[in-house]
Amino acid sequence: MTVQELPGAPAHRPTPPPAWKPLTDPAPLLPDPEPYRVLGTDAAADADPELLLRLYAELVRGRRYNAQATALTKQGRLAVYPSSTGQEACEVAAALVLEERDWLFPSYRDTLAAVARGLDPVEALTLLRGDRHTGYDPREHRIAPLCTPLATQLPHAVGLAHAARLKGDDVVALAMVGDGGTSEGDFHEALNFAAVWRAPVVFLVQNNGFAISVPLAKQTAAPSLAHKAVGYGMPGRLVDGNDAAAVHEVLAEAVARARRGEGPTLVEAVTYRMDAHTNADDATRYRGDAEVEVWREHDPILLLERELTGRGLLDEEAVGTVREAAERMAAGLRDQMNADPVLDPMDLFSHVFEEQTGQLREQAAMLRDELEAGQEPHGGGAEDAR
């Protein structure tokens, strides 16, 4: 029975509310069903040879870097290393796509992106070696500190890009996160803020298949991680994360779009973590060799090498030159990491606040007295563990 049918009710009908209309047409925001590819397709003919060669050199150097850093964990020179072997195309493209004035917001696995952007390899490793949390000045390199909590650096990228735009600077921020990180609340809040503010940000999700041991199917029920973009009102792009030319192209488009003031883009790069989560993880507990082998055939270096060789842009000699340069980098890194860092315990109190509080001055005095008395530290820790 409706109100009108009630006996004695007035024959009054309120003005109906306006028909609901979506704020944005979702269709242009939707990602393509298949990851975008360049290498081995017709699109490769349009790719800039110089860029491809540069990407190749960085991929090889990056692979060597990952191998060297992993070796350093076995020698006790690095506390831990989350390798990006297999994901180098994402790391390198993210670094190369940015202008000098732009900002990179890496996660803990993205050391390589920071190095490819020009950061000194040792400075990039201090967090993982355990001597300093951040071994470089973020403002000097426009690289935020490597972020260990998941997705919490994404809102920073949004805020920084927003601030730059308010100041009239055409700066873009590129923020990197893994597939697991997309489940975090900060991922949601960052994307929502970025879209509402039309902030010049590019979000790069490296979907490497696993969050430590949890596979993507247990992480999300979305058609793809790129689809999440639609709900925020920004374009989602799906790209083959092992195809360095494709990742670079998609990111370059997203960066250009952000710089034009058209707002953020969410890019999902589908890739695979060839090594375990870190050297401390046992990947055989959650995945089989056969699965890893499939991805070995789709190796980012192999894909690019095949393309370059096929087009006559790379010969054995050129490959040799690139590999030698990578070896030199690795040898330099090894030598530098073999030297013990010089640490001043009093630094513990130097950068808590601009001025030490009375409480910190007292504690600093206590430590100084201990040091002057020649007392051996007995708190346990990395030094003892070695």
Add this chain to the structure above:
Amino acid sequence: MTTMAAATAGGRTARPRPATMAQALGRALRDSMAEDPTVHVLGEDVGTLGGVFRVTDGLAKEFGDDRCTDTPLAEAGILGAAVGMAMYGLRPVVEMQFDAFAYPAFEQLASHVAKMRNRTGGAMPLPITVRVPYGGGIGGVEHHSDSSEAYYMATPGLHVVTPATVEDAYGLLRASIASDDPVVFLEPKRLYWSKSDWSPEEPAPVEPIGRAAVRRPGRSATLITYGPSLPVCLEAAEAATAEGWDLEVVDLRSLVPFDDETVTASVRRTGRAVVVHESSGFGGPGGEIAARVTERCFHHLEAPVLRVAGFDIPYPPPMQEKHHLPGVDRVLDAVARLQWEAGS
């Protein structure tokens, strides 16, 4: 009274007029924004509405939406964006609408705001002020009355400031915004409407963060308090004179850094101390303060340092909060217990 004088003098604007703490806070934001173009205010409802407590009233109109920004409703996002803004050289002032609404932002606060200076070896300090209306006594329903100061105090890298007077609301907020360190600025919401004669043309002085103030000198015991409990302690001190007690009242004004000097000097003078606050006693600020006082004043103490705190319960419903909040009688009972004798 000055108020009367101002009224009879024909209302000349330069004369002090009664102003509320909320107005003084708003004035501090306005003056900071006018002086420094890098100061930005952001939060939920801070723009058009002027904040649910009207502290940010008029700022969006005067400085524009880019300087006083209504954000999406997401505390971690608000504070996280503020981190990025500060990384690019701005000086964000964030409003968390109510104490318990700030918890989603706690990871941003603990993992990034508090640590950025330290983890970058001093290269990247974050001059962020996080304004949090806190505490009970306004009849707020669940999640609108938490005293969350202990969480912030226990997080190294944060300054924790809480004014108890209209003058301090202005002066300490100006100092917090000017500080290159992150400040959690706790606003006692039941004092938002407290008044003082205050001239916007000659605002209260901006005082450095980290100094306590002796609000009432006394000889027989020290009440150590801050924020919403200051008026309670002052009233208790007046009432105690009838019993022959001459109580000194110390307003901490800043929990981090902690002013050991003022507190220690006071307790050494009086030989007895009670710490008074609304937040729960177990694991609360009072335990830390009592321990510090005992460590520094043991041989001057005539009695154990006592605590008068909220009960160790989740904040009660508004019709029951009067039993939870320390009132004058509970403070006076503690003062009576200071007549302690060894072995008793």
